[in-house]
Amino acid sequence: MPTSPADAPAATSSEGERAAQLYREGNRFYDEARFAEAEARYQAAWDLQRSFDVAGNLGNVELEVSQPREAAEHLLYALNTFPLGEREEKKLFLQKRLAEAKSQVGTLRISVNVDDAEVLIDGKRIGQSPLEDQVFVDPGKRTIEARRSGARTSTSLLVAKGSDQSIALSLDAGSNIPLVVAGGAVGLLGVASGVTFAILSTAKGKSAAAEPFGSARRHDLLDTQTTLANISFWSFIGGGVVLAGTAVYAFSASSRTPPASQAALTRLHAAPLVTADAKGVLVGGSF
Structure with missing residues (x-):
């Protein structure tokens, strides 16, 4: 039920003054049962300055002009922002009118498994996840869609x-960037360690070659060379496995679909490469 002109929103600016004037005009048209004119004035006031009383009056009159979905939205806003100390009978009236509006529309409670996803109904954006409020839709077939970072899902x-x-939409959350970065760093550290130990092993081998055959010094250097070569080998293995696992995770968790002209990477493998002339890690993929 519209409040009296004395209950109009406080005017704090020229825009607020205009909203208050439109609100009072809406009250006057409502009292004269000129609901279409009242709805237009309340809507104009709402567009200028949102408040619980404008929302409540707008939702109330929208029911009178057969706009139940819009009425439900504005009445819910009025109740969600209902101020402390306001008259209880006004709140009860708004609750009653909201129930009337909801009986004529559908109520959806939409959840998405990731935040910041764009949510659309019949191609019209209604907000981003998480959606805190109920969503009101006209009866009939509706298509609900969620999009984020190129990934999308929908249901009708x-x-x-x-x-x-209640509608639950599930989007591929994509790869965990910190995990990918950490995995890449650990893998590269393993490969770098392999290179370092391979260089040290080679140096020990050269030093051993300069020592007399059968000498204790030569024997110690050769033992050290073998130990360093083994450490280098397993560092390459460990780093390569971590890099391969990180790459597989990043590709499998990606929410983007590759172009049809490109084959999907289905398997990635890594192996150490140690020869007399070079040392490193060999990475390959199956396409």
């Missing part, structure tokens, strides 16, 4: 008058 359903449904 029939909405009946007065229905209340």
Whole structure:
């Protein structure tokens, strides 16, 4: 029920003054049962300055002009922002009108498994996840969609008058960037260690070659060379496995679909490469 002109929103600026004037005009048209004119004035006031009383009056009159979905949205806003100390009978009136509006539309409670996903209904954006409020839709077939970073998912359903449904949309969350970075760093450290120990092993081998055959010094250097070569080998193995696992995770968790002209990477493998002339890690993929 519209409040009296004395209850109009406080005017704090020229925009606020205009909103207050439109609000009072809406009250006057409502009292004269000129609901279309009242709805237009309240809507204009709402566009200028949002408040619980403008929302409540707008939602109330929207019910009178057969706009139940819009009415439900504005009445819910009015109740969510209902101020402390306001008259209880006004709150009860808004709750009653909201129930009337909801009986003529469908209520959806939409959840998405990731935050910051764009949520659309029938191609129209309604916000980003997580959606805190109920979403009101006209009865009929509706398509609910979520999008984020190139990934998308959608579902269609029939909405009946007065229905209340929960919709859960699941998007591929994509790769965990910190995990990918950490895995890449550990893998590269392993490969770098392999290179370092391979260089040290080679140096020990050269030093051993300069020592007399059968000498204790030569024997010690050769033992050290073997130990360093083994450490280098397993460092390459460890780093390569970590790099391969990180790459597989990043590719498998990616939410983007590669172009049809490109084959998907289905397997990645790594192996150490140690020869007389070079040392490193060999990475290959199956396509």
